[in-house]
Amino acid sequence: MLFYRCPADKKAQNMTQFLHPAAEQGFSTAAKLYQQVRPSYPQALVAWLKNQLKSDAAPVCVDLGAGTGKFLPILQQLSPHVIAVEPVAEMLAQLQQHYPDVQSIQAYSHALPLPDASVDAVCCAQSFHWFANLETLSEIYRVLKPGGQLLLIWNQRDTRIDWVKALAEHIAPLEGDTPRFHSDQWRQVFSAATGFNANAEATFQQWQSGTVEQVVSKRLLSTSFIAALPEHQQQQQLKQQFEQMVLQYTGKQPQQQIDFPYLTHVYSFTKITEQ
Numbered sequence: 001m002l003f004y005r006c007p008a009d010k011k012a013q014n015m016t017q018f019l020h021p022a023a024e025q026g027f028s029t030a031a032k033l034y035q036q037v038r039p040s041y042p043q044a045l046v047a048w049l050k051n052q053l054k055s056d057a058a059p060v061c062v063d064l065g066a067g068t069g070k071f072l073p074i075l076q077q078l079s080p081h082v083i084a085v086e087p088v089a090e091m092l093a094q095l096q097q098h099y100p101d102v103q104s105i106q107a108y109s110h111a112l113p114l115p116d117a118s119v120d121a122v123c124c125a126q127s128f129h130w131f132a133n134l135e136t137l138s139e140i141y142r143v144l145k146p147g148g149q150l151l152l153i154w155n156q157r158d159t160r161i162d163w164v165k166a167l168a169e170h171i172a173p174l175e176g177d178t179p180r181f182h183s184d185q186w187r188q189v190f191s192a193a194t195g196f197n198a199n200a201e202a203t204f205q206q207w208q209s210g211t212v213e214q215v216v217s218k219r220l221l222s223t224s225f226i227a228a229l230p231e232h233q234q235q236q237q238l239k240q241q242f243e244q245m246v247l248q249y250t251g252k253q254p255q256q257q258i259d260f261p262y263l264t265h266v267y268s269f270t271k272i273t274e275q
Contacts, residue, residue, distance in 0.1 A: 034068050035094045045153070060083070066084035069098055084103065119143045128186055141195045151267070153266045156262060171226065200268045
């Protein structure tokens with residue numbers, strides 16, 4: 001066994017500690033908004049992921065931290081054997097409503113109700129930063145088959161664009177200690193673990209099209225630490241500020257169409273076994 005594994009009694013004791021308050025509060029209250037306004041993933045990912053899986057057979061894929069199911073349309077093009085795992089009940093309810101035929105489980109990343117060596121790929125789309133710890137990596141290692149793939153995917157706002165950068169800087173003070181992809185803290189767990197080899201990484205570009213209100217201001221309101229704010233009035237003030245900033249930079253009103261630019265980052269790791 002290549003990882004330290006958390007004892008079962010400790011797992012049960014620390015169950016709620018594995019869900020950051022921003023995720024627990026924000027995603028439980030904004031699950032429907034998340035489903036409505038979050039971007040999908042670029043179609044070009046399918047070919048890249050197929051190349052990483054290197055299998056002609058239909059692989060068993062786990063969507064870990066599946067949220068409302070935003071990544072499922074990509075996974076369903078890879079295999080009919082998909083299992084969605086999500087700890088937040090409200091997010092899972094949205095997933096089950098939109099994807100009733102997908103097997104779904106409410107569970108935490110460090111306590112997966114799956115057999116040893118039963119999965120070809122574990123995919124974490126927009127989620128790994130929430131549970132980048134040794135307990136989770138140990139559990140992923142356990143359920144993956146030898147040579148199985150851990151695939152990490154994030155949609156990130158393209159801050160090379162001036163108005164997108166301005167919006168990012170505006171909300172940055174609200175982050176606090178919320179885990180984020182751009183902090184790179186999620187990488188640290190791989191330095192402490194010996195069970196995975198980094199294979200490849202790639203970046204794809206895409207745009208989410210819609211009204212300023214839909215794909216900019218409401219999208220930003222679905223961000224975990226903003227959705228977790230206790231005062232609805234504060235969220236509405238932020239919404240007005242977002243729309244004012246977009247107007248200042250682009251001249252577009254809330255109901256006008258805009259293309260929100262994203263970069264999609266993807267990373268592939270392979271499970272290695274002791275010789």
